[in-house]
Amino acid sequence: MKIALGSDHNAYNMKEEIKKYINELGHVVEDFGCYSCEAVDYPDVAFKVAQDIVENKYDRGILLCGTGLGVSIAANKVPGVRAAVCHDTYSAERAQKSNNAQILTMGAQVIGIEHAKKVVEAYLNSEYNGGRSAHKVEKINEKERQFLKGACS
Numbered sequence: 102m103k104i105a106l107g108s109d110h111n112a113y114n115m116k117e118e119i120k121k122y123i124n125e126l127g128h129v130v131e132d133f134g135c136y137s138c139e140a141v142d143y144p145d146v147a148f149k150v151a152q153d154i155v156e157n158k159y160d161r162g163i164l165l166c167g168t169g170l171g172v173s174i175a176a177n178k179v180p181g182v183r184a185a186v187c188h189d190t191y192s193a194e195r196a197q198k199s200n201n202a203q204i205l206t207m208g209a210q211v212i213g214i215e216h217a218k219k220v221v222e223a224y225l226n227s228e229y230n231g232g233r234s235a236h237k238v239e240k241i242n243e244k245e246r247q248f249l250k251g252a253c254s
């Protein structure tokens with residue numbers, strides 16, 4: 102798969118490790134920054150990854166910040182994106198299987214790198230197949246479409 106990966110400065114070191122790990126798993130990874138520990142604003146990175154995800158340029162996105170919360174909130178503002186904060190392997194698996202979340206987010210100040218790798222692996226090894234979850238995901242998509250219509254009228 103093609104993976105879009107991004108972080109802010111608080112998760113720069115974790116991003117570098119996760120980048121190597123995604124390659125080891127056999128996926129192609131594109132690094133959206135940041136590129137040093139110098140402070141950056143997490144929404145800037147999250148919006149870039151989220152935009153490319155809705156344009157189907159990548160199969161999945163992974164966003165990292167201190168808590169995983171800011172990048173998730175920011176990415177979810179881009180219509181069509183479902184970004185999920187996951188700090189355990191079960192949630193990471195369900196983020197795909199139940200929620201069709203195209204983006205996984207994690208916090209470098211919440212979990213350690215070895216555990217984060219396991220969460221990434223669980224997420225990338227899981228796939229959304231619709232089924233009993235499809236109509237629930239579709240309700241969320243429909244609500245988003247309603248709000249978008251309202252915003253434009």
Ligand SMILES: O=C(CO)[C@H](O)[C@H](O)COP(=O)(O)O
Pocket residue numbers: 109111112143166167168169170171172
């Ligand atoms: O975890 C984060 C956002 O959720 C970030 O890493 C962030 O830098 C913390 O934000 P702030 O400086 O605004 O407290």
